[in-house]
Amino acid sequence: MKKLIALLLIGLLVITGCGRPKESTSSGDGEKKVHTLRIAYLVSEEQSTHLAAVDFKEKLEKESDGRLKVELYPNGQLYGSDREAIEAVQLGNIEMTIPALAPLASFNKKFMVFDLPFLFNNNEAAYKALDGELGQDLLKELEKNDLKGLVFGENGFRHMSNNNGPIESPEDLKGIKFRTLENPVHTDTFSSFGANASPFAFGELYTALQQKTYDAMEAPISLYYTNKFYEVQKYLTMSGHVYAATILLVNNNFYNSLPEDLQQLVTAKAEEFRDEQRQLAQKQDVEFLEKLKESGMEINELSTEQREKFREAAKAVYDKHVPSIGEDLVNKALEANK
Numbered sequence: 001m002k003k004l005i006a007l008l009l010i011g012l013l014v015i016t017g018c019g020r021p022k023e024s025t026s027s028g029d030g031e032k033k034v035h036t037l038r039i040a041y042l043v044s045e046e047q048s049t050h051l052a053a054v055d056f057k058e059k060l061e062k063e064s065d066g067r068l069k070v071e072l073y074p075n076g077q078l079y080g081s082d083r084e085a086i087e088a089v090q091l092g093n094i095e096m097t098i099p100a101l102a103p104l105a106s107f108n109k110k111f112m113v114f115d116l117p118f119l120f121n122n123n124e125a126a127y128k129a130l131d132g133e134l135g136q137d138l139l140k141e142l143e144k145n146d147l148k149g150l151v152f153g154e155n156g157f158r159h160m161s162n163n164n165g166p167i168e169s170p171e172d173l174k175g176i177k178f179r180t181l182e183n184p185v186h187t188d189t190f191s192s193f194g195a196n197a198s199p200f201a202f203g204e205l206y207t208a209l210q211q212k213t214y215d216a217m218e219a220p221i222s223l224y225y226t227n228k229f230y231e232v233q234k235y236l237t238m239s240g241h242v243y244a245a246t247i248l249l250v251n252n253n254f255y256n257s258l259p260e261d262l263q264q265l266v267t268a269k270a271e272e273f274r275d276e277q278r279q280l281a282q283k284q285d286v287e288f289l290e291k292l293k294e295s296g297m298e299i300n301e302l303s304t305e306q307r308e309k310f311r312e313a314a315k316a317v318y319d320k321h322v323p324s325i326g327e328d329l330v331n332k333a334l335e336a337n338k
Helices: 002-015 048-063 082-091 102-106 109-115 123-131 133-145 184-192 202-210 221-226 252-257 260-294 304-325 327-335
Strands: 022-028 030-040 068-073 147-162 177-180 196-199 216-220 235-251 298-301
Touching (some): 030 048, 030 252, 068 260, 082 102, 082 147, 082 235, 109 304, 123 133, 123 147, 133 327, 147 221, 177 184, 184 196, 184 235, 216 221, 216 235, 221 260, 235 260, 235 304, 260 298
Parallel strands (some): 030 068, 177 196, 177 216
Antiparallel strands (some): 147 216
């Protein structure tokens, strides 16, 4: 049913003029052009990204005096994966998306630097790298792909879950069918832990777990709760193996077609979106973890010694991917921990 609704919505967008910036003209105290900004993303209406996007929409519409109209499509209404949504923005079928950062590896391998396991010690180190020279330089590179990265948001640190029992060492993952993000670093990370790891679209993951196509998964706390994965996953291990950023992506041609004052407004409100969304994300991590416990999910904390075993296994991922990512980029990211 969800897939059928998505197809119907995409068909409607095609009929109403996909593939080019959506504009209309209305009259008030004179003619004014209205630019429509359609934003599609996978997360539900409960999650911090959507809550901040609602405020982003209201600010843009109000402060543009109606010259910007924003349409929100949460919960994977239009696209079942972040990669599909990114491609839609790239082609101009929609104007904006807020995906996880990991699928951008398909467009630019340098973005895989942020997917390396145990790269950042905490949120503040991640912000320092993403909002600093490293992150901003990578945002500029997206313009080669007809994309403009405005700001980085947050999903938070990702954690492992399964139905077999608590995961306390890489040995506990051996042979387990493990779903990963559509990103080679993510897949290789769990392969290095011994899992039978493969990528799979997020929009169909609940059903895949329900049908035992996969035994295990990993995600931020907020997605476990808002997508009800606690119904199909019993054991949650607080591994924090990677910090998961998101990104506010807009079609570059659409952005450049806006009058300069509207470009400045979109950029300014995007920064406010980032700050609000990160605060909400951290608050939800605490709140939703308690709700996961109340739902019956068993939460397992790793000791320092247990976490070190995963770090040791993950060294193979660095050996494989650092040469293609660039050692200089990896070192810049690691410096953010200082």
